[in-house]
Amino acid sequence: MIKDRSSKHGAPVTMKDIAKEAGVSVATVSHVVNNKPGARIGEETRQRVHEAVELLGYRTNALAKNLSSGSSRFIGLVADAIATTPFAGQIIHGAQDEAWKHGYVLLVANTDGNQAAESDAIAMMLEHQVRGILYSTWYHREIEVPDPLLQTDTVLVNCFSTGSGLPAVVPDEEQGGKTATQELIASGHQRIAFINTTTPSPALTGRLAGYRSALEDAGVAYDKSLVIPATPEQEGGYEATTAVVASGATAVFCHNDRVAMGLYDGLRVRGLDVPTDVSVVGFDNQEVIAAHLRPPLTTVALPHYELGAAGIRVLLGIDPEQDKGTYLIDCPAIRRQSV
Amino acid sequence: MIKDRSSKHGAPVTMKDIAKEAGVSVATVSHVVNNKPGARIGEETRQRVHEAVELLGYRTNALAKNLSSGSSRFIGLVADAIATTPFAGQIIHGAQDEAWKHGYVLLVANTDGNQAAESDAIAMMLEHQVRGILYSTWYHREIEVPDPLLQTDTVLVNCFSTGSGLPAVVPDEEQGGKTATQELIASGHQRIAFINTTTPSPALTGRLAGYRSALEDAGVAYDKSLVIPATPEQEGGYEATTAVVASGATAVFCHNDRVAMGLYDGLRVRGLDVPTDVSVVGFDNQEVIAAHLRPPLTTVALPHYELGAAGIRVLLGIDPEQDKGTYLIDCPAIRRQSV
DNA sequence: ATGAAAGCGCTAACAA
DNA sequence: TTGTTAGCGCTTTCAT
Numbered sequence: 001m002i003k004d005r006s007s008k009h010g011a012p013v014t015m016k017d018i019a020k021e022a023g024v025s026v027a028t029v030s031h032v033v034n035n036k037p038g039a040r041i042g043e044e045t046r047q048r049v050h051e052a053v054e055l056l057g058y059r060t061n062a063l064a065k066n067l068s069s070g071s072s073r074f075i076g077l078v079a080d081a082i083a084t085t086p087f088a089g090q091i092i093h094g095a096q097d098e099a100w101k102h103g104y105v106l107l108v109a110n111t112d113g114n115q116a117a118e119s120d121a122i123a124m125m126l127e128h129q130v131r132g133i134l135y136s137t138w139y140h141r142e143i144e145v146p147d148p149l150l151q152t153d154t155v156l157v158n159c160f161s162t163g164s165g166l167p168a169v170v171p172d173e174e175q176g177g178k179t180a181t182q183e184l185i186a187s188g189h190q191r192i193a194f195i196n197t198t199t200p201s202p203a204l205t206g207r208l209a210g211y212r213s214a215l216e217d218a219g220v221a222y223d224k225s226l227v228i229p230a231t232p233e234q235e236g237g238y239e240a241t242t243a244v245v246a247s248g249a250t251a252v253f254c255h256n257d258r259v260a261m262g263l264y265d266g267l268r269v270r271g272l273d274v275p276t277d278v279s280v281v282g283f284d285n286q287e288v289i290a291a292h293l294r295p296p297l298t299t300v301a302l303p304h305y306e307l308g309a310a311g312i313r314v315l316l317g318i319d320p321e322q323d324k325g326t327y328l329i330d331c332p333a334i335r336r337q338s339v
Numbered sequence: 340m341i342k343d344r345s346s347k348h349g350a351p352v353t354m355k356d357i358a359k360e361a362g363v364s365v366a367t368v369s370h371v372v373n374n375k376p377g378a379r380i381g382e383e384t385r386q387r388v389h390e391a392v393e394l395l396g397y398r399t400n401a402l403a404k405n406l407s408s409g410s411s412r413f414i415g416l417v418a419d420a421i422a423t424t425p426f427a428g429q430i431i432h433g434a435q436d437e438a439w440k441h442g443y444v445l446l447v448a449n450t451d452g453n454q455a456a457e458s459d460a461i462a463m464m465l466e467h468q469v470r471g472i473l474y475s476t477w478y479h480r481e482i483e484v485p486d487p488l489l490q491t492d493t494v495l496v497n498c499f500s501t502g503s504g505l506p507a508v509v510p511d512e513e514q515g516g517k518t519a520t521q522e523l524i525a526s527g528h529q530r531i532a533f534i535n536t537t538t539p540s541p542a543l544t545g546r547l548a549g550y551r552s553a554l555e556d557a558g559v560a561y562d563k564s565l566v567i568p569a570t571p572e573q574e575g576g577y578e579a580t581t582a583v584v585a586s587g588a589t590a591v592f593c594h595n596d597r598v599a600m601g602l603y604d605g606l607r608v609r610g611l612d613v614p615t616d617v618s619v620v621g622f623d624n625q626e627v628i629a630a631h632l633r634p635p636l637t638t639v640a641l642p643h644y645e646l647g648a649a650g651i652r653v654l655l656g657i658d659p660e661q662d663k664g665t666y667l668i669d670c671p672a673i674r675r676q677s678v
Numbered sequence: 679a680t681g682a683a684a685g686c687g688c689t690a691a692c693a694a
Numbered sequence: 695t696t697g698t699t700a701g702c703g704c705t706t707t708c709a710t
Contacts, residue, residue: 008490012468014703025681030705040679062466063406064703067686072402082428082435085627089421089428096421096449105463108447110435124444127401129351151347234631258631265633268607288424288627292573292597294604353687364697369689379695403687406702681710686703693698 013056021052033060066129075104075312076125076133078118082110086287087304088138091157094308095134102316104131115146122148132315134308135159140170140202157311158304160326167325169310171302173202176331177210177253180281180300184251185218187339189279192220193249195240195259197232203255207283211253230259237262245270250278251339257282257289260297260338279339283331296336303329352395360391372399405468414443414651415464415472417457421449425626426643427477430496433647434473441655443470454485461487471654473647474498479509479541496650497643499665506664508649510641512541515670516549516592519620519639523590524557526678528618531559532588534579534598536571542594546622550592569598576601584609589617590678596621596628599636599677618678622670635675642668 015033019026024045031039032049052058066072077095082088092108099106107128109121125133132153137143143159145166160168184192194211197204212222228243230236237259244252244263254260260282267274274280274295282290285301306329313319314327354372358365363384370378371388391397405411416434421427431447438445446467448460464472471492476482482498484505499507523531533550536543551561567582569575576598583591583602593599599621606613613619613634621629624640645668652658653666 008492012703016703026704027682027706028680031680034705036705042679045679059462060466061406061468061703062463063402063411063468064686065705067400067402067406067688067702068704068706070686070705082432086425086428089425092447093421093449096447100459105467106447108431108435108445109439110432120439123398124401127399128444129400129402153347234633238633258627261631265607268604286627288597288625292600294573294577351687355687365688366690366698367696370696373689375689381695384696400687403702404689406686406704407688407690409689409702679710682708684705684707686705689700689702691698691700694696 012061013058014061015058017056018049018052018058021056022048024049033058072129072131073104074107074125074128074130075099075315076107076109076122076128076130077136077308078109078111078121078125078133079136079138080111080113081138082108085138087302088136090304091136091138091308091311094305094310095157095312096308098309098312102312102318104312104316118146119148122146126152134311134315136308136311140173140302142202153315155311155315157307165325167314167327169307169314169327169329170202171307171331172328173206173331174210174213175328176283176300176302177207178214179210179331179333180207180253180283181211181214182218183281183298183300183333183335183339184253184279185214185220187251187279189251190218190220191223191247191249191251192226193244193247193252194227195230195237195244195252195254195263196227197255197259198229198236199232207255230255232256233258234262234265237264238266241266241270244278245272252278252280254280254282256284257286257297257299258284260299261289261293264293275338281339285334290334290336293338295338298336298339299334300331301334303331306330351400352397353400354397356395357388357391357397360395361387363388372397411468411470412443413446413464413467413469414438414654415446415448415461415467415469416475416647417448417450417460417464417472418475418477419450419452420477421447424477426641427475429643430475430477430647430650433644433649434496434651435647437648437651441651441657443651443655457485458487461485465491473650473654475647475650479512481541492654494650494654496646504664506653506666508646508653508666508668509541510646510670511667512545512670513549513552514667515622515639515641516546517553518549518670518672519546519592519622520550520553521557522620522637522639522672522674522678523592523618524553524559526590526618528590529557529559530562530586530588530590531565532583532586532591533566534569534576534583534591534593534602535566536594536598537568537575538571546594569594571595572597573601573604576603577605580605580609583617584611591617591619593619593621595623596625596636596638597623599638600628600632603632613677620678624673629673629675632677634677637675637678638673639670640673642670645669 111118136157137159156168230240282299290297450457475496476498495507569579621638629636
């Protein structure tokens with residue numbers, strides 16, 4: 001082990017060192033180390049190289065490799081908020097795993113929605129010769145595509161920009177809303193309230209469309225008075241309780257889990273039990289909340305992990321091209337005990 | 340713009356192209372592009388180079404730069420769970436910002452606590468010639484240092500390994516527990532219950548020590564019967580309510596916000612009001628919960644962002660060396676309306 | 679079956 | 695003030 005220079009500091013071991021140690025040329029070392037397909041290397045030589053690698057603790061220099069081969073195994077991921085929510089984290093996670101699977105590593109940048117930070121981040125990625133960039137937002141919305149993004153392959157994740165021509169991977173809000181409503185219908189409810197958000201967004205319109213579609217499929221008439229607007233947080237859900245109770249609904253589909261949490265409180269205050277008196281389903285599947293409410297909340301998951309993973313696949317051209325570049329990801333039902 | 344080859348695809352513009360266009364040598368280009376300190380370049384030449392850069396849309400190749408200069412501006416961050424919690428996200432965010440500030444970019448890897456993934460991640464980082472690695476966990480605990488980590492500069496974030504000699508940046512649990520308790524004492528409480536976790540951890544012992552220390556400072560005797568063990572989730576808090584009420588405490592310090600959330604439910608069921616009947620303070624400052632409980636929860640924040648940022652500073656040798664390589668980060672009180 | 683040599687895009691002495 | 699010349703560590707023809 002006396003020759004080991006691989007640890008902590010000191011000059012790193014290079015191919016040249018291996019070549020010398022094994023008494024071969026660097027070309028040969030390159031061939032055996034990378035296990036090149038059409039490389040005719042004698043078994044004995046191969047052996048010697050491997051031994052030298054082992055002995056000196058050689059580790060390939062990815063930077064040199066990228067430069068030389070002209071390839072680069074980087075993929076950039078710019079996110080507007082790694083921080084605020086667990087959601088963005090899941091997108092990163094999915095992208096990470098999928099990228100890794102294909103031999104790529106992720107260059108992550110958080111921009112906090114700051115224009116300058118965004119430009120810097122993209123510039124930095126471009127300088128690192130990324131294969132492409134995933135541009136993601138923590139909640140589903142339409143965005144204005146930052147100019148520098150056009151200089152490389154990019155796919156939008158959890159957001160879209162009509163007219164930009166960029167592929168976009170987004171959750172299927174309508175299917176999600178429909179799924180949520182169907183959970184309620186399936187358990188016998190007919191009079192179903194829908195606490196929808198007041199924030200204009202794909203979620204607002206999509207989930208509503210899904211709600212209506214489910215109702216229609218079930219042959220129950222759409223009653224406008226059953227959709228109750230509320231700010232998409234606990235407070236909104238709490239305040240909407242009055243309207244929910246007044247509506248005579250036996251079940252409610254909440255725009256998200258936080259709203260459901262507020263509703264739980266409102267119901268409890270009125271001595272109403274979930275799900276005996278009223279069934280409720282949420283949206284998002286925000287673990288900390290949904291899984292630990294009493295009773296645990298049945299909800300529909302926002303497929304963040306899948307969004308990230310699919311984004312990578314689209315970027316790499318692995319997923320087959322889809323309709324107008326829009327890739328809808330399914331929002332599955334997560335059944336717990338509130339229905 | 341006819342010469343612009345910088346966009347989407349096609350051969351990238353290199354320094355050589357700029358040199359040719361500006362009629363100078365690549366060395367000169369390198370000098371003006373990097374604004375080298377001791378470089379005497381004529382104003383007129385400088386101008387020509389800049390124009391060529393502009394015209395051709397030149398962008399430096401970070402990989403080549405790193406290779407050539409032998410430096411590398413990468414820092415690796417391996418996390419056991421980007422996903423599960425918003426916490427890890429904050430660590431990344433802090434590390435990100437701080438690294439960026441010093442001209443470094445983060446190579447993030449999620450391991451899901453999987454040994455193999457961990458080794459792969461570290462190997463990949465080493466291959467990319469990272470300046471060093473931040474090894475972080477999503478909850479504060481002692482860890483076994485993965486062997487390959489010893490081959491580079493590494494700092495532990497939100498975890499530690501006694502005897503490893505590695506610097507560790509961790510939250511100051513004791514100070515945090517003390518702070519939480521003092522919030523209660525400051526508002527006049529003497530009989531303060533402490534719902535502690537049942538999970539052996541630095542949090543369990545540290546926060547308890549802080550609780551006792553605050554009591555002692557205030558001259559109130561420590562009453563063992565006031566510390567109530569509970570699983571560190573909503574369910575635990577809910578179940579602990581009986582004991583809390585029985586103890587006659589007028590205030591309770593909960594091991595974390597989720598426990599506080601469960602306690603809120605338990606209290607509400609018994610018709611007890613927060614904070615009129617009993618004051619409560621949490622720990623973690625888990626936004627989704629703490630800020631939206633009714634009433635909003637006063638708590639103590641786990642400084643994840645700071646942990647990440649400090650980790651980078653320690654790695655880069657910016658922060659002054661501290662006691663035995665352990666860097667304690669403050670857990671500040673976040674005042675809301677539950678006290 | 680193996681090696682020599684050129685070159686990836688850039689930096690860094692050292693000349694001129 | 696600017697250009698020449700070596701590399702950085704690796705890949706990749708093309709010889710041998």
